[in-house]
Every structure is written in C-alpha cells, then in structure tokens.
Amino acid sequence: MLRIFSYGDEQSALKQHLHRSVTFDAGVQKVVQDILADVAARGDRAMREYTLKFQGVSPDSFTVSAEEIDAAWQNADPEFIAVLEEAYRNIEAFHRHELDKSFFYEQENRVILGQRVTPLDSVMLYVPGGKAAYPSSLLMNVAPAQVAGVKEIHLTSPCDADGRVSDHVLVAAKVAGVSTVYKFGGAQAVAAFAFGTESVPKVDKITGPGNKYVALAKKEVFGHVSIDSIAGPSEVVVIADSQANPEFVALDLFAQSEHDPDAASICITDSPEMAEAVKAKAEEMIGSMARADVIREAFSSNGAIIVTRDMAEACEVSNMIAPEHLELHVRNSWEMLPDLRHAGAIFMGDYSCETVGDYFAGPNHTLPTNGTARFFSPLSVRDFVKYTSIISYSPEELRRTGERIARFADHEGLQAHAEAVRARLRTL
Amino acid sequence: MLRIFSYGDEQSALKQHLHRSVTFDAGVQKVVQDILADVAARGDRAMREYTLKFQGVSPDSFTVSAEEIDAAWQNADPEFIAVLEEAYRNIEAFHRHELDKSFFYEQENRVILGQRVTPLDSVMLYVPGGKAAYPSSLLMNVAPAQVAGVKEIHLTSPCDADGRVSDHVLVAAKVAGVSTVYKFGGAQAVAAFAFGTESVPKVDKITGPGNKYVALAKKEVFGHVSIDSIAGPSEVVVIADSQANPEFVALDLFAQSEHDPDAASICITDSPEMAEAVKAKAEEMIGSMARADVIREAFSSNGAIIVTRDMAEACEVSNMIAPEHLELHVRNSWEMLPDLRHAGAIFMGDYSCETVGDYFAGPNHTLPTNGTARFFSPLSVRDFVKYTSIISYSPEELRRTGERIARFADHEGLQAHAEAVRARLRTL
Numbered sequence: 131m132l133r134i135f136s137y138g139d140e141q142s143a144l145k146q147h148l149h150r151s152v153t154f155d156a157g158v159q160k161v162v163q164d165i166l167a168d169v170a171a172r173g174d175r176a177m178r179e180y181t182l183k184f185q186g187v188s189p190d191s192f193t194v195s196a197e198e199i200d201a202a203w204q205n206a207d208p209e210f211i212a213v214l215e216e217a218y219r220n221i222e223a224f225h226r227h228e229l230d231k232s233f234f235y236e237q238e239n240r241v242i243l244g245q246r247v248t249p250l251d252s253v254m255l256y257v258p259g260g261k262a263a264y265p266s267s268l269l270m271n272v273a274p275a276q277v278a279g280v281k282e283i284h285l286t287s288p289c290d291a292d293g294r295v296s297d298h299v300l301v302a303a304k305v306a307g308v309s310t311v312y313k314f315g316g317a318q319a320v321a322a323f324a325f326g327t328e329s330v331p332k333v334d335k336i337t338g339p340g341n342k343y344v345a346l347a348k349k350e351v352f353g354h355v356s357i358d359s360i361a362g363p364s365e366v367v368v369i370a371d372s373q374a375n376p377e378f379v380a381l382d383l384f385a386q387s388e389h390d391p392d393a394a395s396i397c398i399t400d401s402p403e404m405a406e407a408v409k410a411k412a413e414e415m416i417g418s419m420a421r422a423d424v425i426r427e428a429f430s431s432n433g434a435i436i437v438t439r440d441m442a443e444a445c446e447v448s449n450m451i452a453p454e455h456l457e458l459h460v461r462n463s464w465e466m467l468p469d470l471r472h473a474g475a476i477f478m479g480d481y482s483c484e485t486v487g488d489y490f491a492g493p494n495h496t497l498p499t500n501g502t503a504r505f506f507s508p509l510s511v512r513d514f515v516k517y518t519s520i521i522s523y524s525p526e527e528l529r530r531t532g533e534r535i536a537r538f539a540d541h542e543g544l545q546a547h548a549e550a551v552r553a554r555l556r557t558l
Numbered sequence: 559m560l561r562i563f564s565y566g567d568e569q570s571a572l573k574q575h576l577h578r579s580v581t582f583d584a585g586v587q588k589v590v591q592d593i594l595a596d597v598a599a600r601g602d603r604a605m606r607e608y609t610l611k612f613q614g615v616s617p618d619s620f621t622v623s624a625e626e627i628d629a630a631w632q633n634a635d636p637e638f639i640a641v642l643e644e645a646y647r648n649i650e651a652f653h654r655h656e657l658d659k660s661f662f663y664e665q666e667n668r669v670i671l672g673q674r675v676t677p678l679d680s681v682m683l684y685v686p687g688g689k690a691a692y693p694s695s696l697l698m699n700v701a702p703a704q705v706a707g708v709k710e711i712h713l714t715s716p717c718d719a720d721g722r723v724s725d726h727v728l729v730a731a732k733v734a735g736v737s738t739v740y741k742f743g744g745a746q747a748v749a750a751f752a753f754g755t756e757s758v759p760k761v762d763k764i765t766g767p768g769n770k771y772v773a774l775a776k777k778e779v780f781g782h783v784s785i786d787s788i789a790g791p792s793e794v795v796v797i798a799d800s801q802a803n804p805e806f807v808a809l810d811l812f813a814q815s816e817h818d819p820d821a822a823s824i825c826i827t828d829s830p831e832m833a834e835a836v837k838a839k840a841e842e843m844i845g846s847m848a849r850a851d852v853i854r855e856a857f858s859s860n861g862a863i864i865v866t867r868d869m870a871e872a873c874e875v876s877n878m879i880a881p882e883h884l885e886l887h888v889r890n891s892w893e894m895l896p897d898l899r900h901a902g903a904i905f906m907g908d909y910s911c912e913t914v915g916d917y918f919a920g921p922n923h924t925l926p927t928n929g930t931a932r933f934f935s936p937l938s939v940r941d942f943v944k945y946t947s948i949i950s951y952s953p954e955e956l957r958r959t960g961e962r963i964a965r966f967a968d969h970e971g972l973q974a975h976a977e978a979v980r981a982r983l984r985t986l
Contacts (some may be wrong), residue, residue: 210969213962224671233973235655242654243920248899250933264970287747298969322793334933349780353788356933360781384974420973471676478950481982486951486974489966490959492671493947505678505762505784507945517935519921523914531918534641538917541638541726542579542692545848546812547913550605
C-alpha cells in the first residue's frame with residue numbers, strides 16, 4: 131500500500147522509489163520496424179494480413195459504414211449522448227481560446243513581415259480498442275483538430291473479431307462530427323496512415339494514445355508525418371495542506387492508479403497528520419474499489435505520501451516530479467501557482483478533481499506524462515495548425531541594407547547568397 | 559544542368575525526378591545508439607574519449623573560457639559585429655510577436671479555466687563546426703529562446719584539433735547574450751545534454767542543425783527531452799511569371815544549391831520563354847560561382863524548371879512540393895497567397911530574396927525541410943515555452959454537473975473516477 135516518506139530524512143530512498151526508468155525494448159522496436167516496412171511495401175495486402183493476425187478478422191470493408199454508426203447511435207443511452215454533447219461543447223469552447231491568429235506588421239520602406247497560421251490538411255486520430263476504447267479521448271483528440279479547421283479527420287480503432295468497432299467510439303465520433311472511421315489497430319494502423327496504401331490516405335499528422343507498439347510506431351514515423359508527444363505511464367500529484375479532505379485525496383489517488391499498475395499517485399503534504407489520515411482513508415476504502423488489485427499494485431510500485439517541511443518544499447518536490455496532473459487541495463491554490471513550474475494541468479482546490487478535467491471541463495486531457503511536463507504541453511489546437519513566415523521586402527529597403535546583408539553572406543562563405551543580393555542592388 | 563519539364567506532358571517523369579526518398583541507414587542508427595548508451599553510462603569519461611576520437615583533441619576544459627570569447631571579439635571585424643547586432647535586433651523584434659500569452663476565462667458558478675505559458679528551464683542549442691559554423695544559425699536559434707525567457711541557454715559547437723571553437727560562433731554567441739559554450743560535437747554532444755553527465759547539465763530541449771549523426775541522435779532522445787524538427791535536405795521553389803528577372807531567379811536557385819548537392823532548387827513558371835531564359839541565364843552565370851561544382855551536382859539530381867499551363871497549376875505543383883522556401887517572382891504575390899497552402903517561408907516579389915530572410919529580415923531561417931512544411935513550422939518562441947492547463951471548479955458547479963460527469967466515468971468503467979466525484983457530491 132501507500133508508504134509515507136519524510137522528505138528531509140528519506141530523500142535518496144524516495145528518489146529511488148520514484149525513479150521511472152525509460153526502458154528501451156529492442157525486441158518491440160524490431161517488430162514495429164518490420165511492420166512499418168511491410169506496410170510501406172505491400173500496402174492493403176499487408177493491412178489485411180495484420181488485421182487477420184492481430185484482430186482475428188478480415189473485415190469486408192476497412193471502414194465503418196454509415197449504417198453501423200446509425201445503429202450504434204440508436205442503441206446508445208440518450209443520457210450518455212447528452213453528456214458527450216455537453217462535454218464536447220465545453221472542450222470546443224476551451225480550445226477556441228488556443229487558436230493563434232495570423233499576424234503581419236509593417237516597417238519603414240514598405241517592408242511587411244508576418245506569420246500565417248493555416249490548418250493541417252489531414253490527420254489520423256488513433257482510438258484504442260477493447261477496454262481502453264475511451265470516448266472521452268476521442269472527443270479530446272477531435273475537438274482541437276476541428277477547431278483548427280482540419281478538413282480531413284480520419285479515425286481508426288481496432289475492430290473486434292466480429293469486425294465491429296466499439297459502439298461508444300462510434301457514438302463519440304458522431305458527436306464530434308467525424309464520419310470516417312477505419313477498423314485498423316496497432317503499429318500497422320500507424321504505418322498505413324504514415325505512408326498511405328491503396329485504400330488508406332497518407333496523412334500529415336497522427337495523434338492519440340495506444341499501446342507500446344502504437345507508441346513506438348509513432349516515434350518511428352516521426353518526420354514522415356508529425357505526431358503528438360509520446361505517451362508514457364501517467365501520474366497525479368496531490369499537494370494537500372492540513373485542512374484537505376483525506377477521502378477526496380485518497381479517491382483521487384485511486385482514480386489515477388486504477389488506469390494502470392505503472393501509473394504513479396503521489397500525495398505531498400506539510401502535515402504529518404494529513405499523511406497518516408490519507409493513508410488510513412486509503413486503506414479503509416480500497417476494498418470497495420472495483421479495480422482494487424490494479425490500484426494496490428500501482429500504489430506499491432509507484433505510489434507515495436511525502437511529508438515535507440513546509441509548502442515551499444512541497445512545491446519543489448512537485449517541480450522535480452513534473453506531474454501530468456497536479457491537484458492543489460490547499461486553501462491558497464492561486465497564491466501557490468507562481469512556485470509551481472512544471473505540470474500538464476493544475477486543478478485548483480478541493481472541488482476541482484481530476485475526473486472533472488478528464489471528461490468535462492474543457493481543457494484537453496491528453497497531457498505530457500512521465501515527467502515530460504518540463505518541456506511538452508497538452509494536446510492543443512497548435513498541434514493541428516502550421517505556421518508560415520511571410521517576408522515582403524522592398525527595393526528601397528534592400529538599397530538601405532543589401533550591402534551589409536551580402537557581406538554577412540560573404541563571412542559565411544556563401545557567394546551565391548551574396549551575389550543574389552548584389553545583382554538586385556545593381557538594378558537600383 | 560537544369561532540365562525543363564512541361565508539367566502537362568511529363569508529370570510522371572517529373573514526379574520521379576523530384577522524388578526524395580528518406581533512406582533509413584541502420585548502420586548509422588547503430589553507431590548513434592551505441593554512443594548514446596555509452597555516454598548515458600559513462601558520462602564525462604565517454605565524452606573525453608569521443609572528443610579525442612572525433613575532434614582529435616582532449617581539451618583542458620569542456621567549455622570556452624571568457625578570455626577565449628573576449629579574444630574572438632577583439633579579433634572580429636567591427637562591421638561584421640555591427641551587422642550581427644542589427645540582424646539580432648530584427649530577429650528578436652519578429653519573434654516577440656510570437657509570444658503566446660497566458661489566458662483565463664470565467665464561467666457561471668465561479669468556474670475559472672485557463673492556460674498558462676511558461677518558458678522552458680534550460681535548452682541546448684547545437685552549432686555545427688568547421689565550414690558549417692554559421693553565425694546566422696546561432697542567432698536564429700538563440701533569439702526565440704531568449705524571447706521566450708529561457709534562463710539557461712547552453713551552446714555547444716565542436717572544437718577543432720587545437721581545442722578552439724570558431725571565432726564567428728563565439729562572436730555571435732556574445733551578440734546573442736549567451737556565455738556558456740561547450741566544445742562538444744556529434745551524437746555524443748546530444749547524448750550529454752539529453753542525459754546529463756558529471757559536468758554537463760541535462761536540459762529540457764535540444765535544437766539546432768547538424769550532420770546525420772546529430773539528426774539521428776536527436777530523433778533517438780526525443781521523449782527524454784524535446785527537440786526541434788528533424789532537418790533534412792533543404793529546398794527552394796521560385797514561382798516566376800513572364801515579367802520575372804531571369805538573373806534573380808537563376809541566382810536564387812544557385813544560392814539554395816550551393817549549400818549541398820542534396821538541396822533542391824526548382825523554378826515553376828507559366829511562361830515557356832521564362833523557362834528558357836532562366837535556363838540560359840543559369841548556364842551563362844554558373845562559371846562565375848565559387849561553388850559551381852556543388853551547384854551543378856545539385857541541379858542535375860534535384861533541380862528543375864517546370865512549365866505549367868497557368869499560375870493555378872503552378873500553385874498546385876508548389877503545394878505538392880511543400881517547399882521550405884517559396885519565392886514569388888510575380889506581379890501579384892499577395893493575391894496568390896490564398897492558393898499556396900504549404901511552405902516554410904514565403905518571399906513576396908522580386909526584391910524579397912531568400913538571402914534577406916536567411917540573415918537579416920527577422921523571421922526564423924530554421925524552416926521545415928524536405929516536404930515537411932505540410933505539417934511542421936519554422937522554429938519559434940513556441941518551441942521554447944510550455945503550456946499548462948488550469949482548472950478551477952466550484953462546489954456549486956460540481957453540484958450542477960457532477961452526477962453527469964460520474965456517469966460518463968461509469969460508462970468508461972472507471973469506478974474510482976466516478977467515486978471521486980460522488981464523494982464530493984455527498985458533502986454538498
């Protein structure tokens with residue numbers, strides 16, 4: 131179960147306990163590289179074989195039909211559709227704030243400089259199948275692409291052995307306004323959209339969560355296409371003061387850990403009493419959790435309650451972890467913000483539980499994991515646009531600055547660069 | 559030399575000629591992976607050995623001293639320093655327009671949602687050595703990091719066999735306000751800053767151009783740290799109408815091709831006469847180019863003049879190529895903009911030659927290469943910041959929406975997620 135560490139006395143033990151090595155699995159890489167090369171070479175034929183091999187089916191069509199989507203919609207609980215629609219509106223509303231505008235500005239001598247923002251032409255959003263077929267992830271991936279203005283949005287989600295894609299996925303796709311859903315999964319799905327096949331279009335970007343084969347395939351095709359950041363095991367840090375509610379803290383740690391035995395759930399508090407109270411509450415409640423086994427495993431390998439000297443030290447420890455999710459169960463969450471440098475998302479106060487952000491509030495739930503919040507960002511509209519610089523120079527400005535620019539090129543030994551300027555100067 | 563293709567008749571020949579395969583060199587990958595693993599395991603000792611092996615020297619210090627920087631500054635041509643300073647001011651001014659602001663907005667029931675923009679803590683900017691030690695690249699890499707507010711900016715540039723880093727690099731570093739310059743090069747330099755060694759700090763992001771070992775090393779460490787996009791062979795497309803200046807067009811094609819035999823220089827025109835004029839001008843002038851051999855090689859493997867039916871078709875061909883640099887030697891460049899979907903930078907009109915953008919105007923010259931302008935963007939301030947979502951929910955809003963959120967979690971089979979909400983609802 132959860133172990134309590136005193137940060138002052140047990141720093142090295144704690145660091146060892148929290149150390150999350152990124153292991154490089156050469157075997158998986160080889161498998162993935164072979165699949166990528168095979169799909170690039172043999173296209174649809176390879177896709178048909180892999181789908182039979184890994185999903186146990188050779189579907190009549192690679193895509194879900196309009197009838198299948200309609201049937202899923204008819205079968206769905208109307209209340210579930212309603213909450214999907216409400217969540218999607220919130221997600222869209224938040225992401226509209228992220229839309230960068232093109233800009234230009236003018237300088238003396240009729241120079242215009244600018245930057246243009248345009249949507250990507252086409253993207254593929256991967257949606258895992260089986261138990262991990264989360265409609266919320268689908269909404270979170272599609273919304274920023276829609277807000278960005280991407281014209282071609284393709285979804286793919288591995289079908290089951292009957293050739294069917296999860297009804298939840300199809301309903302969420304319809305809510306998000308996407309009508310093209312492929313039935314592929316795994317590294318081969320990534321390969322098909324990265325290289326294109328006879329019946330699968332090559333896209334510009336591939337996003338979405340997946341197992342280690344999908345993650346490695348995305349990393350391998352990076353450069354042929356763009357990808358979102360590589361998702362690893364996820365984590366939550368809850369900073370709790372002496373007035374926090376131990377039940378809320380314990381449940382939020384459970385919620386993170388029920389995903390995956392690799393998930394890290396960490397409470398940091400300046401109150402030894404709160405540490406004991408959270409531990410006690412967790413032990414009392416864990417028996418009633420549906421996924422108690424997964425939570426227990428995650429707690430023992432990657433869970434911790436850390437007692438710090440004060441809240442400044444708590445912030446330091448949180449910065450060191452750079453958590454995907456950071457919950458502030460404290461009286462003064464906004465005042466604490468300037469001391470917290472690295473986190474994917476920050477949840478302010480007792481009633482901003484992670485679940486609210488996972489499903490409903492509006493900010494994206496695809497967040498940088500495994501300490502990468504130091505340098506990666508939540509999935510955003512910026513992932514679905516590209517930027518182009520615009521340079522409009524005038525003869526007058528070239529006359530004023532051209533010789534200096536040409537000499538700069540001379541210094542780099544690039545004569546044709548310099549001559550391109552000087553030839554223009556000779557005409558002025 | 560440059561071959562003229564008629565787009566209507568020779569589409570498939572042209573596609574074959576322009577096809578730029580991305581070859582996967584398993585031998586180089588193995589070398590790079592071994593170096594990465596070795597530096598991760600043995601730190602400074604490995605760095606000392608690789609520097610001796612690849613740079614032929616075991617420098618007394620891994621970093622350039624203040625005295626070395628001062629000496630380079632004293633030796634430098636004051637006019638060169640002045641143009642570096644003027645260029646740096648222009649680059650900074652442009653990049654300040656890219657700085658995203660944090661935002662928040664309020665909803666009913668005291669809900670606050672927002673996004674915070676903060677600089678990365680530390681970055682390493684790679685500067686190639688030898689003939690490719692371009693001070694302009696250094697300015698273009700440092701400026702967006704400085705504008706973003708990155709506190710720790712480390713440069714590294716391979717020293718020569720005397721243990722010295724290029725004076726040009728040191729002068730440019732001082733102009734850009736960076737005082738820490740390491741003497742490492744190659745894949746080992748990337749490894750040192752990705753993993754950290756006894757005397758090299760682990761950073762959050764690695765950017766900058768380099769040879770194929772540096773490029774592959776960056777790709778391999780992606781995820782441990784962030785990187786900029788992977789640079790491949792570069793290209794220019796010049797769209798020329800019947801009134802273009804054939805000398806300007808030819809020189810701009812030379813300027814691109816003098817970099818590298820792999821560089822692609824392509825002129826697209828709707829005027830067969832202009833095609834002939836550009837070809838004739840290029841043949842007439844190439845003898846006077848200092849790098850004529852490189853240009854000839856680049857022209858014959860990756861150069862082309864393409865004659866299209868009209869300007870709409872010229873734009874189509876340009877979109878297909880998605881060039882790093884796109885020059886519009888046409889009367890109506892702004893009117894053409896909406897038809898041009900993919901380019902790293904667009905240069906408007908006869909007097910906006912690429913050289914102006916490479917050195918001086920302000921927009922970044924680190925641009926997406928090899929067709930990746932479909933989905934990648936110029937290096938920017940956005941590369942040196944990260945985004946954090948902020949979610950502040952209220953008890954009132956949770957009372958209004960909580961049960962629906964909990965049911966969404968139920969649908970995904972995540973009971974602890976649901977229970978985290980319901981426990982809060984029970985207190986309201």
